[in-house]
Amino acid sequence: MTDNTQRGPATGPISDPELPTQYTPAAVEGALYERWVERGYFEADAKSDKPPYAIVIPPPNVTGTLHLGHAFQHTLMDALTRRKRMQGFEALWLPGMDHAGIATQNKVEQQLAEEGKSRQDIGREAFVARTWRWKEEYGGRILGQMRRLGDGVDWSRERFTMDEGLSRAVQTIFKKLYDDELIYRAERIINWCPRCMTAISDIEVDYQDDEGELVSLRYGEGEDSVVVATTRVETMLGDTAVAVHPDDERYRHLVGKRIKLPLTDRTIPVVADTHVDPEFGTGAVKVTPAHDPNDFAIGRRHGLESLTIMDERAVITAPGPFEGLDRFEARAAIVEALREQGRVVAEKRPYVHSVGHCSRCKTTIEPRLSLQWWVKVEPLARAAGDAVRDGRVTIHPKEMEKRYFDWVDDMHDWCISRQLWWGHRIPVWYGPNGEQICVGPDDEPPAGEGWTQDSDVLDTWFSSALWPFSTLGWPEQTPDLAKFYPTDVLLTGHDIIFFWVARMMMFGLYAMDKEPFHTIALTGLVRDEHGKKMSKSNPNSVDPLTWMDAYGSDAVRFTLATGANPGADVPIGEDWVKASRNFANKIWNATRFALMNGATVEGPLPDASRLSAADRWILSRLGKVVTEVDAYYDDFEFAKLSDALYHFAWDEVFDWYVELTKSVFAKGGEAAQTSRRVLGEVLDVTLRLLHPVVPFVTDTLWTTLTGRESLVIAEWPTTVSVPGAGSGAFRDEAAEAEIGLVQKLVTEVRRFRSDQGLQPGQKVPAALALDGTALAPHEDAIRQLLRLLPPGEEFHATATLPVAGASVALDLSGVIDVAAERKRLTKDLGAAEKEKADTTRKLGNEAFLAKAPEPVVAKIRTRLATAEADIARITAQLDALPPA
């Protein structure tokens, strides 16, 4: 095919046609990547006339390093953008990182701890400065690793959620939401991590079944006593009521009374609340409004006091003997104290129940009553849901839609304040007389005595939610924003559909009035070769860099792409990466063969009338693969497109077409000239098709083959067309059938040779009877493939193999292994007889003939005819065999 890229000297390390016999990724990848970047191939031009195609990278955590999950998603995003770039789109893949509030702050606090200091010791300003230094020094290791993987991202547009522009975006949208009364401050029960010492949102809590204890306690005295059960005994110090169901006869006499709370000098009311489940436990529950979300709700309904009995480290603050104890120490001590008073009625231990843990540090969450900032999500979430319901945004795979709807249609308000120092500080100032002012990016903060800024920062996901437009310059109306928003595809793991995807949808629709992307492609998780989950904490975790070092980035990429069935988890193992490496090497050597035999891409393809059947066959197949791969790309079927290319390249081009050209090249002349051009074409197009997935080896080979600048900026193949074969995509079913016969005959004789114990290289005299069959023009190729010698004077056929009207007679110069041959033929006969029986049965079924569609019946008839012919042929062969 032609191309608009400029001709230039071949620049790869293999410009010498004498390529080494093995592909060495390490020798080309690093330099090749830097060349791509230096030449600006990945830099998008907002002023271009080309249609835009944009993907923003799910920003990795600034503290992170590349793991297989990144490698997987990046491979897919890279493939998508590389193809679109080749298709003539102004393709932008925008990179960057998020500031990872808690994780980054933890890193710096650890550093400080090693110096015996805390962040409080050095103060907020110094701490933030130090965190920036940490980021410059240690952060972003993943960016270098992305280069190793070959990510074709636009580094000139790299962004960081804490950089100036994105911080301005955060402040802008905060102010807008605040003014629209979609952000508010309220005292609620939040998920508190006593180790990180911050609030976290609902979805940052991981629930797991833990072994705890269930203790039943008797509150009150005599007639006025009631038994309640709890897994968190220590919270009883903060109880301000006992609740029962209003219809529960057992406790009716107690409702409205006050009973004594043990270990304290307080009495607490018994309240009736319909939310209490009379079937669960004793039907009476203790109520601790300041330390449990359900209890908080009961407290609000009954006007109960909320009594906070722990500090932010989860140390008991309630005055008395337990003050100063950690929550778990206090739990044991309080059980002991109650037991001494005879108030422990029952204990179940271990008691397995679901407990929330901080997703960052695994510490048990302590529900805590505190004053936090919230986003009122209802209108935002509804819009986010509608965008998908209305079809403006498509989720792949579709099964994930339900999960998305379940979430956005029943979303709780989002707690966005974090008690951290590293992050976007909440732009709200409090005045000396209770004033509260939200400061926009262009506003001056209030000056004067007594004004202070809110000390909290925003959830990191708050800034990540702006990513598809903040990275393009919003709130400024930049050319980038005009050109590339909305972006096209958002590709990420299904595990962050709530954390990130839904929130981008909400903020994108709110701030831009336009959904941030039209397609959400969700991937599964990377697993090991036995399907076990891979994570940093598991020993099965593999650093993709070690595999890239050993086998090349292309091998890792191809393996991941081959495993990428939509939405499904991807298992990966070293053996599979090796197999991909072998594939890259195979491509290398096939191209090497082509170059050694003068394959060329120069000039138009020869006229169809000059092409051999093999030429027409492979071009026809090539055209089909082009179509197939394109369709798979549009459906995010990376596994299928990789598989299709693997099999086309290896099974058809390398195993058959290349082998068929050998006899042509040996003979020389015009036919050889033609095949050189066809082979060049087939490799040219195949390398283009493979390039988005395995960019390094393909670009290295393609520049050598074509002498052109780079495959990165080459055109994506659309169709294969051949001069003189009519307009449009070239197809030649006749040639495909003809080569199919060649393959059948060759395979048949190979089986015979193998069964007869002939060594693969051993040459055998043979007489071919091909006249009058489609095989006639292929005698040279058949002799070459089967290593057949022309029959000499002494030729005496010892075995004759009939195939498709033709036959091959071989002179094995001696006795053939009759037993082996009989065994082979008997096996074939068995298969043919089974086929005959199966098809005869079907055709004897009148219901089948009456109801099955005609093409199906015809097909079965053909199968029967074939089976009968096979039986006749094989029987004749068996009969011709000398007796055993």
Added chain:
RNA sequence: GGGCGUGUAGCUCAGCGGUAGAGCGCCGCCCUUACAAGGCGGAUGUCGGCGGUUCGAACCCGUCCACGCCCA
């Protein structure tokens, strides 16, 4: 408890109404001048169980069993 999904060759997975497939692994022969990171040939499955629909079921329906994920 609710929802989604998965059980197909030794392993990892495609196929989702008309002859059971791939990769890796396995067995045999071969260093045949592109490639041993290779070539050629071969073996391997009551398609989780049971029932139903259909001319026909790995595929559709019901049910049971096992496993995974999400939510509560």
